[in-house]
Amino acid sequence: MSNLIPMTSAPPISVAQAADDKRIPKRTIQAAIARGELKAHKMPGATGAYLINARDLDRWIVKRTDKATA
Secondary structure (H helix, E strand, C coil): CCCCCCCCCCCCEEHHHHHHHHCCCHHHHHHHHHHCCCCCEECCCCCCCEEECHHHHHHHHHHHHHHHHC
């Protein structure tokens, strides 16, 4: 039996990584964060990067796709 604790969620990803992984422009993701449509956590500092939970990103993409096909 292993003593390892299973990971319950993936680590957060940056806006750039999300854009590359999902093939969505960075500006589109940044705009969704600014509008409050996509949850993200800002890293400390004036120019801190935003980190996005992969689950939140997937949910936002589904909502975005549903709106586009409605």
